[in-house]
Each structure stands twice: as structure tokens, then as C-alpha cells.
Amino acid sequence: MTTTALVWLRRDLRLGDQPALHHAVAHHDVVVPVFVFAPEEEKDWQPGAASRWWLHHSLTALAERFAKLGSPLIVRSGSSLAVLRTLVKDAGAEAVYWNRLYEPAVIARDAKIKDALRADGLTAESFNGAVLFEPWQLKTGAGDPYRVYSPMFRAAEARFDEIRKPLPAPKKLAVPSKALKSETLDALGLLPTIAWDGGLHEHWQPGEKGALQRLEQFASQPIAKYKDLRDQPALDGAVSGLSPHLHFGEISPQQAFVRAQQANHELSGAGAHGNIHHFVKELFWREFSHHLLYHYPKTPTEPMYEKFAAFPWRKPKDYAADLVAWQKGLTGIPIVDAGMRQLWVTGWMHNRVRMIVASFLTKNLLIPWQEGAAWFWDTLVDASLPQNTLGWQWAAGCGADAAPYFRIFNPVLQGEKFDAEGSYVRTWVPELATLPAKFIHKPWEAPSEMRRAAGIALDSVYAHPVVDLKESRDRALAAFAKIKASADA
Ligand SMILES: Cc1cc2nc3c(=O)[nH]c(=O)nc-3n(C[C@H](O)[C@H](O)[C@H](O)COP(=O)(O)OP(=O)(O)OC[C@H]3O[C@@H](n4cnc5c(N)ncnc54)[C@H](O)[C@@H]3O)c2cc1C
Structure with missing residues (x-):
């Protein structure tokens, strides 16, 4: 019997090193990728104007990739749970998979959705697609969350060998037997109505391809001088420029981490290793920020101190x-x-x-x-x-x-x-x-x-x-x- 799974995409807009997609492809015959636009579920932190611009273009790039693989990206707006339930029914799916996010409102929403889908008799599983270590994996000696970066980094460094090697992207997906309705990306209204986005177009290429190109370009040479030059804002390319790609999950931190390690073997020269190590440490400021938000969820508006x-x-x-x-x-x-x-x-x-x-x-x-x-x-x-x-x-x-x-x-x-x-x-x-x-x-x-x-x-x-x-x-x-x-x- 054919089995079908939905992969609910959020800020993991890539095919490579995509744990939820990888799992779905390994365990099901048909995989339906789904994006649900439900900004109000992010409460006070709905995407701002620049993020919406990026999201539109990132989804456009992702939709092209899925179309080529054989299973088109289904885009819907509305309540995430209601949309997923409808699509489960229409696609005849028995499982829904996604990668975890760590914003307080999203954690609460996802927990409810997981419970509801399981109560419907479905398989509902989430995976780590966004961080090197999940916020509960690293603890102080006393078992508490970290409040200081350096000891957290040292604890992580002792466990670098646990970091996942990037998973391969699927080469092909089965064509779903039923055609499912999708909204157009334009209908989501993510783009500005007055054209202020010329500079954004000029500077960025949203999507997995742009992300991988940027990683490759940076790791092939500039990374070897990262620490020496990273504080000079006039130097184009001295820093990676990966932040929006990491944020939207167009590459995973594992891919960046592993590519940096590879650069460490390939590149030599004055201070190269120290420079590359410093880049890895910056990736851990991103980790630290996720750790803090998870354990101190009021900090977006209230001072930690x-x-x-x-x-x-x-x-x-x-x-x-x-x-x-x-x-x-x-x-x-x-x-x-x-x-x-x-x-x-x-x-x-x-x-x-x-x-x-x-x-x-x-x-x-x-x-x-x-x-x-x-x-x-x-x-x-x-x-x-x-x-x-x-x-x-x-x-x-x-x-x-x-x-x-x-x-x-x-x-x-x-x-x-x-x-x-x-x-x-x-x-x-x-x-x-x-x-x-x-x-x-x-x-x-x-x-x-x-x-x-x-x-x-x-x-x-x-x-x-x-x-x-x-x-x-x-x-x-x-x-x-x-x-x-x-x-x-
Ligand atoms: C006031 C303030 C607000 C910031 N807001 C954001 C934000 O909304 N989103 C965001 O991604 N970064 C934010 N940063 C952190 C940092 O400025 C950016 O991550 C960095 O400039 C992105 O450029 P890059 O990708 O070239 O970084 P690189 O120097 O190449 O570093 C590689 C990656 O490490 C992570 N990283 C690097 N520095 C930091 C840092 N200090 N804190 C957390 N992660 C870091 C980023 O994911 C970055 O892409 C903020 C910093 C400050 C001081």
C-alpha cells in the first residue's frame, strides 16, 4: 500500500540537510511539501517588511526545486492546524513531519498541533533542523541553562563529534496521485506595494542556491582571514553574509560548520586555523541566542538583568x-x-x-x-x-x-x-x-x-x-x- 506524508516547511526552506524531509522520503512513498502562511500565529513577532520580501523569494526558489523533483510545493494560508488537517485528508496522508523552531509562541503552537494530529491517529514528528545543539542539550555542571557564552561554547566544543553530518537532498520525489490545490505566492501579499526593494534585489539571492554559493565563496578563501578582518565594515566579503540564509533555513548550521571544518583542512597560511575557529565561535553566538530565548522566553521585551x-x-x-x-x-x-x-x-x-x-x-x-x-x-x-x-x-x-x-x-x-x-x-x-x-x-x-x-x-x-x-x-x-x-x- 502507498504511504503518504506531509512535510510542513517553515524556516527550513531547503532540500539538503533537511531532517524532516529526509525522514519522510526514507519512510514514505509519496511526500507532499507544504508551506502554511499564518503570521498571526507568531503573535507579536510576525515577519517584518524585509523578512516578508525574503520569504517571498525564498519560497519562489524552493517551489521551483520541488516542482523539478516531481512533488510541487503546496502553499496555503489560514490556521496551520486546519490547513494541515485538510491536506492530510485530501492527500490521504498518515504522517506530518517538520523541523523545530524555538520562538515561544511557535513552540506553544507546535506543541498543540502535535497533540491534535496525534489525537487524530496520525504520526506527527518534529526534528532538529535549525541548530547544532538543541537548547536542552547543553547544561551547566549544576544542570541549569547557561547565561554566559564562554562556558557554553566550551561545553559544546567537547561534543563537536556529535554534530550531524549533512544529510543528502532527495534526487526525485514521487508525483502525488491527487493534484492538491495551492495558492500562488503572490496571493500571500509578501512583497511591498511601493517599490523600495531595489537594494535588496541587488545585494541578495534568497534561496538554497544563493545560500550554498555564498557559503562556498566564503569558505574557499575569506574564512582564512575572518578574525583578522571581520571588524572592518568597508571590506565586502570579509564576513560570510550567511545570516538571512541561516535564518530562513536555506542552509543548516551543520552545513556551515562542516564546510568550515573542511576549510580548516584545506587552507593554511598565517593564522588560518585561528581565523576559521573564530568563525565557528560566531556560529555558536547564534546557538547561544537560541539557548537563551528558549530558557528565558520573556527576553524579547524584558531585560534579562x-x-x-x-x-x-x-x-x-x-x-x-x-x-x-x-x-x-x-x-x-x-x-x-x-x-x-x-x-x-x-x-x-x-x-x-x-x-x-x-x-x-x-x-x-x-x-x-x-x-x-x-x-x-x-x-x-x-x-x-x-x-x-x-x-x-x-x-x-x-x-x-x-x-x-x-x-x-x-x-x-x-x-x-x-x-x-x-x-x-x-x-x-x-x-x-x-x-x-x-x-x-x-x-x-x-x-x-x-x-x-x-x-x-x-x-x-x-x-x-x-x-x-x-x-x-x-x-x-x-x-x-x-x-x-x-x-x-
Ligand atoms: C543589536 C544587534 C542586533 C542583531 N540582530 C541580529 C538578527 O536579528 N539576526 C541575526 O542573524 N543576527 C543579528 N545580530 C548578530 C550579527 O550582527 C549578525 O548575525 C551578523 O552581522 C550577520 O552577518 P554575517 O552573516 O556576515 O555574520 P558572520 O560574521 O559571517 O557570522 C556567521 C554567522 O554567525 C552568527 N552570528 C555572528 N555573530 C553573531 C552574534 N553577535 N550574535 C548571534 N549570532 C551571530 C550569524 O548567524 C552569522 O550569519 C545582531 C547584532 C547586534 C549587535
Whole structure:
């Protein structure tokens, strides 16, 4: 008798190293891939505009692959459980498989769906398709979750041999005997109605093919200099650019990990091994973020360091204009504006600059980190709840393993250190393109004739800084002292 399974795809939009698909193909004659669009089930964390753009193109690429394999991707919208039940009936399936996700609302939804499908007499199984170690696999000596990265990484490193070798992609799928109705991807309305997405098209190729190409390109050589060059935002290709591909599951972290190990055998030269090891460590910041979100599910909105809840942020009516200046890249601080404009155009920002703009928002502007996280959520193509939460709490100084609050980045010094020639600023803030490197990160200090020669009149062509860096630093330190005093009392 022919047996049929549904594979419920979510953020695992690939064919290679796809545990749920692999299992279905190994145990059933017919496999029906299904994507259900149900954003409201993700509650407060429905995909933002940039993520929706990516999802549309990633699904388009995946649908082409499944069509070639023989079993077309079925796309539906509506309640996930109701859609799965209907498709089980229509396809005559007896099993539903999927890969696990770790956002609190999704975990709760998936648990209910698993119970309901099993109560219907079906096989319902989930697999690990998104992380190297699941959040419950690594524990401190006392059996608790980790709150600090380094011991978690050491524990993981001792177990590297447990990491799965990537599973092969199916070469062919049986054609389902019944044709199942599918909605068009256009009908999901994921694309913007006004065309702001030109920069995204230019910078990215969503889908498994683009993901594998990027991994290959990075691991064939740049990975050998990763640690040395990863903090220089002007250097294209010095970092992997894999974050949106990992987020949407177009490649698995296992594929990235194994390819990095292969590079470690293939590449030699000054410091290559240390550089490659550092890349693996960054993959574990992604792991750490999933670990934290799973064990501390309130952290997308609440500080991990609880005393921080009383932090005296400015009030929305007082900071509204500064928030808009930050969002638009018009703060008058060149490295901050460059980062915010890179984000707007490409849907991505270099990690060093993410740290700088986040520090500037939370410390110099004293605007709550949740505002910054919300903007990133809407504009990043790699917007990921665990990683965005970790990044913002770290930058604000209220998270697990955070930089101490009093360590406030000076964006001018950061710019001078990591973008010494000002190339990154010149790319994204063209108003400053002809200013000499000496002043590119602090145009307000340039002699007025030089500013005139460079065509910059502060406040008209380029904004005057929205805050004084020294005064705002002192204000942040005073605010921190207040919560510290009340916590110590
Ligand atoms: C305020 C703030 C917000 C952030 N929000 C996100 C987010 O929403 N989504 C996201 O994927 N990353 C986020 N990051 C982490 C980091 O900036 C990006 O993962 C990285 O810039 C992506 O570029 P890449 O793929 O070239 O990274 P690479 O340097 O090539 O690193 C490889 C992979 O490791 C992971 N990784 C690297 N650094 C980190 C890190 N610090 N924390 C967690 N994972 C990491 C990513 O999956 C990345 O793709 C945030 C960082 C900060 C400071």
C-alpha cells in the first residue's frame, strides 16, 4: 500500500540537510511539501517588511526545486492546524513531519498541533533542523541553562563529534496521485506595494542556491582571514553574509560548520586555523541566542538583568524626533548614519556597526533598546528573534553576558579604529565623500574652509550631531548610577 506524508516547511526552506524531509522520503512513498502562511500565529513577532520580501523569494526558489523533483510545493494560508488537517485528508496522508523552531509562541503552537494530529491517529514528528545543539542539550555542571557564552561554547566544543553530518537532498520525489490545490505566492501579499526593494534585489539571492554559493565563496578563501578582518565594515566579503540564509533555513548550521571544518583542512597560511575557529565561535553566538530565548522566553521585551526594568529611559514624546533621525541615518554621527542607511538599502548591517548604532541609541540617546529592536525587526532581512534580542540586550547592557553598562562606545573612536580611511562612511554617506580621513568621523571639527571645500554645510547638507557625545555619555552614566543605587539599596 502507498504511504503518504506531509512535510510542513517553515524556516527550513531547503532540500539538503533537511531532517524532516529526509525522514519522510526514507519512510514514505509519496511526500507532499507544504508551506502554511499564518503570521498571526507568531503573535507579536510576525515577519517584518524585509523578512516578508525574503520569504517571498525564498519560497519562489524552493517551489521551483520541488516542482523539478516531481512533488510541487503546496502553499496555503489560514490556521496551520486546519490547513494541515485538510491536506492530510485530501492527500490521504498518515504522517506530518517538520523541523523545530524555538520562538515561544511557535513552540506553544507546535506543541498543540502535535497533540491534535496525534489525537487524530496520525504520526506527527518534529526534528532538529535549525541548530547544532538543541537548547536542552547543553547544561551547566549544576544542570541549569547557561547565561554566559564562554562556558557554553566550551561545553559544546567537547561534543563537536556529535554534530550531524549533512544529510543528502532527495534526487526525485514521487508525483502525488491527487493534484492538491495551492495558492500562488503572490496571493500571500509578501512583497511591498511601493517599490523600495531595489537594494535588496541587488545585494541578495534568497534561496538554497544563493545560500550554498555564498557559503562556498566564503569558505574557499575569506574564512582564512575572518578574525583578522571581520571588524572592518568597508571590506565586502570579509564576513560570510550567511545570516538571512541561516535564518530562513536555506542552509543548516551543520552545513556551515562542516564546510568550515573542511576549510580548516584545506587552507593554511598565517593564522588560518585561528581565523576559521573564530568563525565557528560566531556560529555558536547564534546557538547561544537560541539557548537563551528558549530558557528565558520573556527576553524579547524584558531585560534579562531584572533590575534594569527600572532604568530611567527618556519618554517617547521627548525622544520621538531623535528616534526618527536614528532610523533615517540623519543623526549627524557619520558611522551611525552609514550603518542605518546600509540597513535601509540592503536589509543588512555589519555586526560592528550594529553594535555602534545600538550603543548610540540606548546610551547617547537614552532611547529604550526595545525601540531599536523593533526597527531592526522590520528592516533586517536576517531579523531573528533570538539573535536580535541577544544583540540588543547585550548592547544596552541589560542582557546575559552583556558588556558592562558603563562601557559606552564612542562612535567617533569606533569609526576611526574600524573604518580608518572612512571608506564605509563614504559609501553610505556620500555627502561626506570628499572630506579628508582625518575628519570623516567628526565633520563638525573640520575647519570651516575645509567643510566648504568638501561641499558640506553642517545642518543643511549634513546634519549637526543630534547630541553632544560627551554630555550624553555623562547623562547615560548618571542614569545607570541611579538604577545601580536603587538596586544596591
Ligand atoms: C543589536 C544587534 C542586533 C542583531 N540582530 C541580529 C538578527 O536579528 N539576526 C541575526 O542573524 N543576527 C543579528 N545580530 C548578530 C550579527 O550582527 C549578525 O548575525 C551578523 O552581522 C550577520 O552577518 P554575517 O552573516 O556576515 O555574520 P558572520 O560574521 O559571517 O557570522 C556567521 C554567522 O554567525 C552568527 N552570528 C555572528 N555573530 C553573531 C552574534 N553577535 N550574535 C548571534 N549570532 C551571530 C550569524 O548567524 C552569522 O550569519 C545582531 C547584532 C547586534 C549587535
